[in-house]
Amino acid sequence: MMVDFSEFVLRVLFSGGCGLVVGLDREIKGKPLGAGAFVLVAIGSAALMTVTLNFALSGTVEDDAIMIDPTRLIQGIVGGIGFLGAGAIMSPRDDGRLKGIRSGAAIWAVGAIGIACGLGFLKEAAFISVLIFVVLNIFDWLHIRGNK
Template sequence: MMVDFSEFILRVLFSGGCGLVVGLDREIKGKPLGAGAYVLVAIGSAALMVVTLNFALSGVAEDEAMTIDPTRLIQGIVGGIGFLGAGAIMSPRDNGRLKGVRSGAAIWAVGSIGIACGLGYLKEAAFISILIFVVLNFFDWLHIRGNK
């Protein structure tokens, strides 16, 4: 069954809200990627997923020569977001440690929020965003505690 426009709006906005939860945490802490990047990745991933689902279900691919596999989009989203994550990771520090790795991983993980929302898994997306938020804060807490 195709996703109607009101459901599309719900999924995309919900995804943006979940991405904002993670993005605000990173923004407040002055990390390499700002809140806007997280929101845009979540929104873009969800929108692409819904549009692809609708296209696959629209009957355009009734010609046997054309096959549409929406799961291939997931592969593209994950790979594309990897480039953003790599951009968040700065060159090695003098101590040999990389900077921005958690932000890079977080932007990649936010893509899964968008994919989940686009597929209609809103509860799962909310759980993913809370889990990302908790993990980021736990490791920030450990880092602060370790530097005392």
């Protein structure tokens, strides 16, 4: 069944809200990627996933030789967001260690939030958001405690 416009809006906005939860944490802590990047990745992933689902279910393709597989978009989203994450961690510190690893991983995980929302799994997306937020804060806390 195709996703109507009101459901599309709900999924995309919900995804943006979930991305904002993670992004604000990174923004407040002055990490390499700001809240805007997290929100945009979540919104973009959800929108692409929902539009692709609608296209695959629309039956507008007349040629039976053309196969539409929405799961291929998931592969593209995951790979594409990997480039954003790499950009967040490509700043070596003086001690030879990389910084921004958690932000890079978080932006990649926010793509999963967008995909889940785009597919209609809003509860799962909310859970992923909370889990990412908790994990980031636990490791930030451990990092601060370890530097004392």
